[in-house]
Amino acid sequence: MRLYIARENEILSGEATDIYFKRTVDVIKKSNKDKRVRMEFHAYSLPYDWAVFAGLEEALTILGGKNVDVYAVPEGTIFRPKQPLMVIEGDYTEFGELETAILGVLRHSTSIATKAARIKLAAGNKSVLFFGLRALHPAIQPMADRAAYIGGVDGVAGNLSEKYLGIKPVGTMPHALMLVFGDPEEAWKAFDEYVEEEVPRIVLVDTFCDERMEALKAAKLLREKLRGVRLDTPGSRRGNMRAIVEEVRWTLDLHGFKNVQIIVSGGLNEEKIRELRDLVDAFGVGTSIAFPKSVDISADIVEVYENGKWTPRSKRGKWPGFKQLYRCNVNEDYVVPWNDEPPKCRDGTKPKAMLRKVMENGRLLIEPPSIEEIRKYVLEQLNEIEDKV
Missing domain, CATH: 3.20.140.10 (nicotinate phosphoribosyltransferase)
Known part of the structure; x- marks a missing residue:
């Protein structure tokens, strides 16, 4: 082996x-x-x-x-x-x-750098984070993070990026955290308790329930600590993604959480980003940059x-x-x-x-x-x- x-x-x-x-x-x-x-x-x-x-x-x-x-x-x-x-x-x-x-x-x-640049252009003034390492052989993770960052993304998720590139990695949680706990609220509370304070409290809100309801639960639970909610809804459940984001934004605003950002990830390309950029604060982009x-x-x-x-x-x-x-x-x-x-x-x-x-x-x-x-x-x-x- x-x-x-x-x-x-x-x-x-x-x-x-x-x-x-x-x-x-x-x-x-x-x-x-x-x-x-x-x-x-x-x-x-x-x-x-x-x-x-x-x-x-x-x-x-x-x-x-x-x-x-x-x-x-x-x-x-x-x-x-x-x-x-x-x-x-x-x-x-x-x-x-x-x-x-x-x-x-x-x-x-x-x-990789070229696709990252095109994604960044599509996003306009909104942040782009590179989440594509799972699509690549681990031996080239630092290279991919470097090329994506050169191309203009605002952050990379690779744990080795700080060692090789001097860039602190970004990213908060996968669905595995909620699945292990079996309760998203318990998972979010544990994350807030044990993860370093400088890491922004951005939580996934599409694991078990409707995105609107989980987003509101997270906002009520973490209150002013909550920086944002991430929607990583799989394609089989998305339907009209813009409509989902609009619904989440409306609900958060209606309950006084206008400061909570919305991050969208999963299956994004330039066209989809242009469709959402007026509503979304940041995008997590993986395969389209990693495999351009x-x-x-x-x-x-x-x-x-x-x-x-x-x-x-x-x-x-x-x-x-x-x-x-x-x-x-x-x-x-x-x-x-x-x-x-x-x-x-x-x-x-x-x-x-x-x-x-x-x-x-x-x-x-x-x-x-x-x-x-x-x-x-x-x-x-x-x-x-x-x-x-």
Whole structure:
């Protein structure tokens, strides 16, 4: 019996890879055909109009100590199809076996961060909490929490998030608490008695009875201590969820509990959140963020150094040559050959070069930004973006 997970040393050493990369490196070495190349990471198509680039810190960790230079856009950058996100420059055999691991890191983190950003946009000024770890292998819980937080969620539930990310986890109770007690009021009283005071008193109110009645019972029991009630009604019992929330809100207000917030969780996506956001104070979102549509980042050689110069070269369907991404604002970008002058922005100003050298000979040239800084960067871009949905 064992857990089927790759160890960190197996990832960093290149053992966690597709076998064809190991065979390719072996053939190139034995043929004395190794060459310095530039490999570009990009997504030529997206499931949405835009995506959020995430996973860069882990990708650079994998490349650390290798004799390579790396250029990249900042982690958290919103991007669109065919834009260069990262470029590795070095002898192919130095990093070829790492392609699988790097792509896995970038694709998975970017996919989660992108969906989190879209959910956050749908929620408007209401809070979004990530409750999706039960949909994932436990070995990657910190990664998923990090990617979701970068994408803009306001809190994550993973117990390990404080250890790995410096983020205090959020969340109060599952239905199991009420089921074990057999009486929701007894369960709520015990929670209030034994859980630390700084944890907000937010209770589930859909375990045994009607949501309206359980919400009112909780409010009368905990009075001013009650921060909010959470509705996690299963799909088989929901019917019209908006009508249920309206009924709970009306009843709480009617009895003088206007301060009690309503949190909704379970089976939420962007459309459902938009339907409820004017009534709901916060959303708990799980599977739709944890298992989003894939942002298919790929890696392709675009230049090869031979005969004393860099030669543009790529497979069919991909644009050859080393490129720079220039940004005027999140809605106006230009991709040009690396040494070409960028076009002026529509307002006449000079655009910003987005790719910068972040690693030289395997040594970091930058101080990786904190998770809070990356999240702030994403939220600033979301505020500016025009094609929001």
